[in-house]
Amino acid sequence: MSALSVRGLHRSVGATQILRGIDLDVTAGEAIGIIGPSGSGKSSLLRCIAGLDPIAAGSVAVEGRATRPGDGAVGMVFQQFNLWPHLTARQNVALALRLVRKLPVREADARAEAALAQVGLAALAARKPAALSGGQQQRVAIARTLAMEPRVLLFDEPTAALDPELTTEVLDVIRALAAGGTTMLVVSHEMGFVAGLATRVVFLDHGQVVQSGPPAEIFSQRAEPRIQAFLQTYLSRVAWVQA
Amino acid sequence: MMQAFIDSLWATARGLPVTLAIWLAAVVAGMALGFLVGALRFFAPRLVSWPLAALVETVRGVPFLVQCFLLYFGGPFVGIDLSPVMAGFVALSVYGAAYFSEVFRAGFNAVPPGQLEAARLLGLSRPATVWRIMLPVMALGVLPALANLAVILIKETAVLSIITVPELTFRVQGVGTSTFAFAETTLVLALVYWGLVEATAMLARATERRIERALAA
Ligand SMILES: Nc1ncnc2c1ncn2[C@@H]1O[C@H](COP(=O)(O)OP(=O)(O)O)[C@@H](O)[C@H]1O
Numbered sequence: 414m415s416a417l418s419v420r421g422l423h424r425s426v427g428a429t430q431i432l433r434g435i436d437l438d439v440t441a442g443e444a445i446g447i448i449g450p451s452g453s454g455k456s457s458l459l460r461c462i463a464g465l466d467p468i469a470a471g472s473v474a475v476e477g478r479a480t481r482p483g484d485g486a487v488g489m490v491f492q493q494f495n496l497w498p499h500l501t502a503r504q505n506v507a508l509a510l511r512l513v514r515k516l517p518v519r520e521a522d523a524r525a526e527a528a529l530a531q532v533g534l535a536a537l538a539a540r541k542p543a544a545l546s547g548g549q550q551q552r553v554a555i556a557r558t559l560a561m562e563p564r565v566l567l568f569d570e571p572t573a574a575l576d577p578e579l580t581t582e583v584l585d586v587i588r589a590l591a592a593g594g595t596t597m598l599v600v601s602h603e604m605g606f607v608a609g610l611a612t613r614v615v616f617l618d619h620g621q622v623v624q625s626g627p628p629a630e631i632f633s634q635r636a637e638p639r640i641q642a643f644l645q646t647y648l649s650r651v652a653w654v655q656a
Numbered sequence: 657m658m659q660a661f662i663d664s665l666w667a668t669a670r671g672l673p674v675t676l677a678i679w680l681a682a683v684v685a686g687m688a689l690g691f692l693v694g695a696l697r698f699f700a701p702r703l704v705s706w707p708l709a710a711l712v713e714t715v716r717g718v719p720f721l722v723q724c725f726l727l728y729f730g731g732p733f734v735g736i737d738l739s740p741v742m743a744g745f746v747a748l749s750v751y752g753a754a755y756f757s758e759v760f761r762a763g764f765n766a767v768p769p770g771q772l773e774a775a776r777l778l779g780l781s782r783p784a785t786v787w788r789i790m791l792p793v794m795a796l797g798v799l800p801a802l803a804n805l806a807v808i809l810i811k812e813t814a815v816l817s818i819i820t821v822p823e824l825t826f827r828v829q830g831v832g833t834s835t836f837a838f839a840e841t842t843l844v845l846a847l848v849y850w851g852l853v854e855a856t857a858m859l860a861r862a863t864e865r866r867i868e869r870a871l872a873a
């Protein structure tokens with residue numbers, strides 16, 4: 414049984430079709446990289462899987478069961494972190510443990526601190542988001558999601574809102590999670606990161622999967638012309654100069 | 657002339673407590689009522705929120721002076737017979753509530769949807785999300801506007817002199833009418849209000865910082 418199974422997923426807003434029949438099966442422990450042009454439907458796909466956006470047709474199942482937001486099956490990390498500004502890092506992580514898992518305060522705090530330690534932020538547990546860098550905020554957001562132990566973890570451009578020098582610390586955390594066997598879907602424009610991380614890469618365009626396969630296939634001359642054209646725009650930004 | 661100044665100061669001493677009491681009571685009542693209306697306009701179905709919107713627009717669209725007249729002189733015709741002080745308090749509260757409600761409504765609107773989606777995905781119930789996330793995040797956002805509005809309302813209390821509320825303006829103007837020293841008394845009045853606004857602005861900022869520290873920082 415697959416960890417995540419997406420079947421014939423359609424999403425439309427009014428007359429606009431945003432997702433047009435997505436099929437995706439993810440085995441436990443896989444890390445799926447999702448790439449594609451802006452507006453191709455990457456965020457929509459993750460949001461439909463999480464249950465945040467309504468779907469017009471098709472189905473989403475985690476470990477064979479239909480999901481709904483808040484049932485703990487799917488966790489999501491957003492581009493904008495979405496930490497709660499009035500709570501400390503520890504409280505951000507512990508809140509759902511207390512209110513949803515009904516853990517006593519002390520145990521919730523202990524678990525929150527463990528999750529923060531996992532993302533390298535044990536020392537900053539008492540800080541509020543405003544006193545953390547963007548990279549640290551995103552790691553708190555990851556810890557907050559991890560603490561609830563979702564079956565599938567979704568990352569929607571987790572480093573897109575960060576200054577370049579702050580992306581590494583976040584990417585390192587995601588890599589470590591993938592290495593530890595966390596099932597995940599990662600939308601990212603960090604192509605090198607995706608190539609190194611993903612067991613499989615899915616290329617979306619206009620709400621459809623153009624091609625999906627191992628990184629060696631997608632990031633190569635064998636990929637669809639559309640993909641090569643898309644990746645070309647990234648190559649043109651690389652500054653290394655061959656002597 | 658000196659006498660007019662001295663009389664004005666004496667009148668100030670008598671009027672100031674009334675001004676402050678009405679202001680403070682109206683700020684508290686107006687904020688409470690404004691919160692209720694703002695929350696209803698944000699959370700309640702249109703059947704409730706639209707009439708409230710119309711009501712708020714009406715209160716904001718009619719000059720405060722006219723509202724005071726309506727309540728004080730018109731009220732008795734519909735069985736609302738209030739003393740000047742009570743009429744002043746009610747009028748200022750309602751007037752303030754209309755503006756406070758707009759601040760609260762905008763505050764609820766300004767809570768980043770992503771923060772609520774995060775709560776939803778983590779399994780927080782709707783009431784828990786409202787109580788633990790929406791209210792504190794909203795409060796943080798609206799504090800400066802609330803403080804600002806409270807300070808503006810202190811100037812509006814001067815209008816209550818028209819319905820014979822024995823507050824600052826009423827008292828000091830009384831000195832003017834009996835001594836014909838209008839320039840002197842008005843000067844005293846201007847200075848007192850200016851000091852009052854500065855003082856309440858400082859108080860408001862201090863309160864704002866305190867709440868801010870408690871909520872975030
Ligand atoms: N709520 C919505 N209403 C209307 N159009 C939407 C909505 N959400 C997304 N879209 C449109 O759907 C397309 C895909 O959006 P999105 O999933 O955000 O793409 P991506 O994340 O790949 O950039 C875009 O053209 C976007 O404008």
Ligand SMILES: [Mg+2]
Nearest residue numbers: 455456457570
């Ligand atoms: Mg997107």
